[in-house]
Amino acid sequence: MEEVKISxxxxxxxxxxxxGFEEFAELAETIFRNAERRGDLDKAxxxxxxxxxxxxxxVANESQKTPRDVVMMENFHHIFSTLSHLKISCLETERREAKHKYTDHLQSYVINSLGQPLEKLNHFFEGVEARxxxxxxxxxxxxxxxxNKQELRKVIKEYPGKEVKKGLDNLYKKVDKHLCEEESLLQVVWHSMQDEFIRQYKHFEGLIGRCYPGSGITMEFTIGDMLEYFSSIAQSH
Structure with missing residues (x-):
């Protein structure tokens, strides 16, 4: 197990x-499910x-080509699926732990990869929040x-819908390069990125409403537009 060489x-x-663990466990369960010496198998x-x-x-720590979060996310998702399917009672703690690791690293990957798609707006509003x-x-x-309102309008103008969609398209390609096909997590990751982007967008909207009341200032694209970008990008690849 320790001699895995990662390309x-x-x-x-x-x-x-x-x-290999999945294959072993499936075989062992078939043969020993009701065996008398079940305790020995459970210990193993x-x-x-x-x-x-x-x-x-x-391996995740040593990986160069694939981000650490992706190695953790995909493999712990696989382990979680295996243990959920086999229902091995002595491994229930590990099943929950695998799920926890999978979701943690999914979230971490989403946040790190998505970053701040509206970076200048992020900086602007960080300044607002600091004040x-x-x-x-x-x-x-x-x-x-x-x-002031002029400065906010200037920053918002830098993010027309077309540019946002272009950025998301590049992001999708990057994610696609990172993920393996057999675990089929691309759409899960993409949906989580959509949720995170919407969360950021709503945060900005809230700040505009509270700090620039009655100004009529809005983003150059709506949440509806954003949902359409995410959906059409996923369908076009």
Whole structure:
């Protein structure tokens, strides 16, 4: 298990020992499900799965081509699916742990890959929030020179829908290059990215509403547009 050599040029995908554990467990369950010496098998399972967990982490840390989060996400998703399917009671703790690791690394990958698609707006509103934190009232932020309505409009203009869609298209291609086909997580990741982008968008909308009330300032694209971008990009690849 410890001798897995990871290619520097190709995706990591599902590790051989993760797939191997699945095969072993399926066979063992077929043969020993109701065996008298079930306790010995259960002990072996626990020992084996801990080694699998440890080695997934090791490979993920050493991976160069595939991001660490992707190695963790895909392999722990596979382990979680295997354990959910086989229902091995002595591994229930590990099943939950695998699910936890999968969802954690999915979230981490989504946030790190998506980053700040509206970066300049992020910086602008970070400045706005910093002023509010310093004691400036929300509805008076727009009187600050660096954060007046003209400045906000200028930044918003840099993100017409067409540019946003182009950025998302490039992001989709990048994600597609990272993920392996056999685990089929591309749409899960893409949907999570959509949710995160909408969360950021709503955050900006809320700040505009509170700090620039009655200004009529809106983003250059709507949530409806955004949903359409995400959907059409996924369908076009």
């Amino acid at each position: 520097k040029k190709s995706k990591v995908g599902i590790l051989p020992f993760v797939a 399972y626990v020992k084996l799965i801990r080694a699998v967990f440890m080695n997934v982490e090791k 509010v934190a310093q004691g400036v009232r929300e509805d008076e932020v727009s009187y600050q020179l660096a954060f």
